[in-house]
Amino acid sequence: MSIDCPSRPPTPLREVLRRLGGAAVLFGTGEEVVTGISQDSRLVRPGDLYAALPGQRWHGAAFAAEAVSHGAVAMLSDHPSELLPTIVVDDPRCAVGPLASALYGNPSGALDVYGVTGTNGKTSTAYLLEAGLRGAGIAAGRITGITVRGCCGSRDAVRTTPEASELQQTLAAFKDQGVSAVAMEVSSHGLALHRVDGTSFGVAVFTNLARDHLDFHKDMDSYFAAKARLFSAERCATAAIGIDDEFGRRLAATVSVPRLTFSSKSVAADIYGDDVHADEGGTSFRLHGPSGTTTIRLRLLGAHQVDNALAAVTALTVRGVDLDGAIAGIEGLDTVPGRLEAIDAGQPFLAFVDYMHNTGGQRRLFPYLRSLTRGKVIVVIGATGNRDPGKRAPLGTTAAELADIVVVTDESPFSEDAEVLRDDVAGAARRVKTAEVLVVPERGEAIATAVTLAAPGDVVVVAGRGSDAVQDFGRVRRPFDDRVALYDAVLRSARA
């Protein structure tokens, strides 16, 4: 990995205090100087200001000693520390982003940042954007829940949208590497938890909104409101908005920044796609926009990728990027890891790994999978623990409505009882009565079962985890990659 944030000029603590405004109170002399900021004691570097935040499980102040051991020189929190000079503010989480941006030289001001939000398609759209930017000759970086990639290397992502201090460090590193545009995912958690405060977006992109994350946001209106925060004139210069659902239309009607809309259903959009052909080799469609009509041939699979490509082209159009080069880049993208990724070990049926984990994704993808076969669609499915329990039954119901065989198994239960998760999904799937429903707790066995049941011409899809490399059972975590497991299962079945 080579995305280290280079050291920054020291900033006196008194200057930090001044930046935070009149409500901030300093406990200490203010003689110290800080060279960076971190909100995780484990990631503190010598010279850092440690932002100790109240969280869901802990208060960061509990980790002050560890921050000191790593070289923290001062703290930002909602109460003073006995260990470090502290600047106290009422809501330190709100303060971190803008302060980190200032300490790292306002990196987003020097970058064209494409922020992608929405329930589904953020990662895919960010990959398409990066490919389009690079195709147009623009040095691009990418921040997604899979990896963070600049011009000089990449590293695995910890979450979809990095915490505020890590985000500003990454943007500063990108800037120093010569990156000039960044495609990044902006999750609703990221917006609600102020991770992107202090970041200026050249364009905010809205893909779509469907039920998800209601454990955190409580209802769809709050979920939408979190997403809509990205589109305020204080955060973004322009917007690209998908209007194929009610929420996108609502957003398009209310944003005050210059915007273009896109759609794969409505000619009323500024940029729209039609004549979609999605088969097992790729996806083509006609794109109609301000500069005319062009045919786009994606190597990515599934009609949903037309929506994501429209999102990317619309955002690139809004930013005035050369579209010929950008479209060539988009057409060259061969896969997004774990997003309808084909697994081919020479078997006589189609096999995919996908990340669908909500009914919005299921409803968009199953029709495509169905179109690929005259035989059966077999899905391996589960529900992730510690997430909205209200989404489990709909996942089971929709899978059973749209597939022929549903193999229910474990995803990552985290601290929840795996059997309860399986029962919720399988119970709902069984009530549909049209699909065969099996429960196979161990994921590798479930995948092998699906493969064994596949006849020539069928479609097998292992859903829900995409490219995740670890299955998390709370106390036990084990390496598990669905793509490897599916490939191995296919090979084993061929030998048998």
Ligand SMILES: CC(=O)N[C@H]1[C@@H](OP(=O)(O)OP(=O)(O)OC[C@H]2O[C@@H](n3ccc(=O)[nH]c3=O)[C@H](O)[C@@H]2O)O[C@H](CO)[C@@H](O)[C@@H]1O[C@H](C)C(=O)N[C@@H](C)C(=O)N[C@H](CCC(=O)O)C(=O)O
């Ligand atoms: C809601 C949320 O984002 N929570 C994350 C967050 O929790 P938190 O801020 O409440 O932190 P906490 O664990 O209570 O700890 C409090 C403070 O102590 C600090 N700390 C904690 C432990 C330690 O050893 N040292 C230390 O400094 C933490 O950095 C934090 O500032 O910080 C924790 C550790 O730093 C994360 O483990 C935790 O992720 C939770 C488990 C999580 O699952 N987050 C998911 C839901 C998430 O954010 N997902 C979205 C994408 C969703 C999607 O699009 O599908 C994302 O953007 O990734």
Ligand SMILES: Nc1ncnc2c1ncn2[C@@H]1O[C@H](COP(=O)(O)OP(=O)(O)OP(=O)(O)O)[C@@H](O)[C@H]1O
């Ligand atoms: N435009 C779309 N419309 C509906 N479903 C989609 C769309 N794009 C992707 N999907 C589905 O959502 C899954 C996740 O896709 P992707 O990772 O691109 O989205 P995401 O918004 O980043 O999701 P997450 O935040 O969960 O990573 C895909 O595997 C696919 O099943």
